[in-house]
Amino acid sequence: MAEDGVLIGRSDSPSSPGPQSLRLDRANRHGLVAGATGTGKTVTLQVLAQGFSDAGVPVFAADVKGDLSGLAAAAQPNEKLLARAEGLGVTLQPSAAPVIFWDLFGQQGHPIRATVSEMGPLLLSRLLELNDVQEGVLNVVFRAADEEGLLLLDLKDLQAALTYAADNAKQLSSRYGNVAPATVGAVQRKLLVLENQGGANLFGEPALDLSDLMRTDAAGRGYVSLLSGDRLIGSPQLYATFLLWLMSELFEQLPEIGDPEKPRLVFFFDEAHLLFKDAPKALLDKVEQVVRLIRSKGVGIYFITQNPADVPDTVLGQLGNRIQHGLRAYTPADQRGLRAAAASFRTNPAFDTGEAIQALGVGEALVSVLDEKGAPTMVEQTKVRPPNSRIGPVTPDERRQLTAASPVRGLYDQLQDRASAFETLKARAEQKAAPAEPAPAAAPGRAPPRARPSQGEQMVGAFATSMLRSIGTQVGRQLIRGVLGGLMGAASSSSRRRR
Template identity: 40%
Template sequence: MSKIEQFKTHLAEGQVFKKDYIILGTGILDGEPIPQAQVKIPLKTMNRHGLIAGATGTGKTKTLQVIAEQLSLKGIPSVLMDLKGDLSGLAKPGTTNDFILKRSETIGVDYDPQGLPVELMSISNEKGVRLKATVSEFGPVLLSQIMELNYTQQGVVALVFRYCDTHHLPLLDLKDFKRVLQFITNEGKDAIEKEFGQVSSASVNTIMRKIIELEQQGAERFFGELSFDVDDFVRTKDGKGVISVIRLTDIQSRPKLFSTFMLSLLSEIYESFPEQGDADQPKLCLFIDEAHLVFSNASKDLLEKIEAIIKLIRSKGVGVFFCTQTPTDVPESVLGQLGLKVQHALRAFTAKDRKAITKTAENYPDSPFYDTAEVLTAMGIGEALVTALNEKGISTPLAHTLVRAPITRMDILSDSEIDQLVATSDLVYKYNKDIDHDSAFEILERKMMSVQQEQERSSQPLPNSSGRTTTRTKEDESLIEELSKNTMVRQLGRTLFRELARGILGSFSGKKR
């Protein structure tokens, strides 16, 4: 048997699947693609997560695009985090040329360019469906972890949530949260201390600064109503899975907002989706491009939360795929949970780079057909080392793979095409409305207004002992006006000033009598 036949047999024996699968490409041996030596990924283990890694310009995003396409054609929806803005082309057919036709023929697949059902979404100012979540939905623990609070400050946040629950104060946006924090250290301080004990003003001030930090990264647009229903991610259209592209090009410099959104999305999916068990295909796949932004700016507690959800969410039928430059961008505890590994070329310019490549090669199964470390630096654009889990959970043979070409456009949509796509979306009309229901901010404002009005009524002049109503003289009014202009008195607040004014008037009445 020739070496080529041995190679084909090696791949085929390791990729015997009883259930459905997607074809990612064809195997390469000694630098040449081998016709019909297809590299397949079983749908049954797509909920075991994955990694798409490689240096800049090696084809990571196109591989992500191919996998999302093939999942959609199988009726499986996906969510794509698009930080570079180059995934919107999934909505339009690709372009046919001789190079692509020859590549497809070598792989043994038909090239059928077509657009797929795409929903453009945003958590910022990008065009598309606006994704939002309320502060209450985050909960005190998750919100505290995002703001990187210490245990004392976390206790204050928990107190705020408890107080709002027991007093029916909805926490919908950051404006509500800030107003309640102001309330517990000012107007409602006495009531809070009777019910929960003393609250540190220093802790509240720190939390307020953390909220302002979130707002500066654009979080005020994310927190609020209408909350996004994660079931809207799992839609099909004409038998094809809908690809939800979340456009994040304008938040690359705001990693805290990105990690906040990412964690809330994973948490909501985990809490909302029912247990799926051992299904033949995933319910939903999430692709996180530029995944280092999720991990590099996250606190230890936040990382632990992300890692815990990654480990548990697969039982819900959800696969999470990280797209990044090097595997080291992803924590080892998460890497250990990944079933699919697609490794594009790495570049070695320094001794440190070479050591990193050697270490990366050790994470892949040994192959009798090539040296993994050598192939890592020799691969061209659109080539990758691929290994997945078969239906028994065993790693498939490592294959140097020529990845198939995307059937959708390998370029972005124009502004007019984006406008047209957004205009035909049903979800835009569902979610892109400015809603500001009565919540903690409005309720507390009305409460304080009512208290002020009651105080004003109680400060009206009282009848004197002779039965006549005491009136202010011009001299009295001049004195009160002068006092009201005094900076020190103004800082004492309206209530204290009214008490002071009533005392002055009483002494005047005594003199007149």
């Protein structure tokens, strides 16, 4: 780590030779690491992650190929690495970063979960690829569950709530608009597809506590939380939706702190194009809002992708720190992306940015970061420094040993299944199916037993009791869904009404 920030590498440019570093007090202004496959993005990400960790900044990153796990082991210097470090004026100090491994499937790290209620109807609709009508029904199901005091924790709870909606479609339709059993069935089928893809592992308890992503070790180094993504990336919608949920949770739960001396957390979003692919405009608007405002909560978001054109302009404009590896312009689309990448940098009169991007070798990049005034520096050709940690993955045995010694060991490994919507609705169904007991005869001199209330009276009474019982949890769940939950559900409903 450089004294004033994270050392990226060194520029030999005549205009501004010397080290290129990312300032810690500007690291929450977000960033972009782009470049074609095989140009060195992973090593650059490793250098940044370990640099932030050494500075006491916790890091979260998805390890799509498994290579980032090398952060957990010290580098094994060879002649090539030592020569590169010497040529850049860098002293290679082999060391490992403190790492916590997470895995949605619980195989290569600690399980990581969210509840269905926390995820909210908007993100679930995107995850399930629902159309407008199906999304509207899902919003009704969430509203009815809130009013009935039904906890939606895992997918079997959501399936039970959908069955309840189908069975009571007439009553729900009179209150919220048309709820067709056929539409409910279509949502249930898509939910089954998600379960078959392993999506059930995402939902349940214990849910992730964000404070466990913001830990530091005894030496003051930030923990690097690595989400195993080699299997998860096989379900792109699940991958992108989970990371988007996590980003929105950070935005909603963390307090405002302005511009800190260093970030509270740095969030690396690899394969960022999956987040924006086919996303509706309403969702893109909210992503832009989160990216724009989350910096004041001390969180830096760094998108990693092949081409800057993969990121919408409204979001790209919020990314102040940029590292561009080589691009190849073989097709007209590639050429347009190259021109867009070159135009996004502050021009350096010493070279043509577009030509330089095409001529970059492996481990070289164009770098422009924010200076002490928050203005982007002139773009410089930079050779990226070698990391102090291992280039390449850790072994399965090393991963198991590190997971066994993890500071969160035992907190998430055992799935909990407390009483929630599934159990509540099952108990109601069993109670309804039980034979009614005969009414006792009235004793002499006593008033006859009170007549059983009508079905309508029962519904009114149950509704009132349910409302009183669930008002606290209802408000809590609706607030949790916040920006990408309830608010977006309302926005999408209003957009459907306009159509």
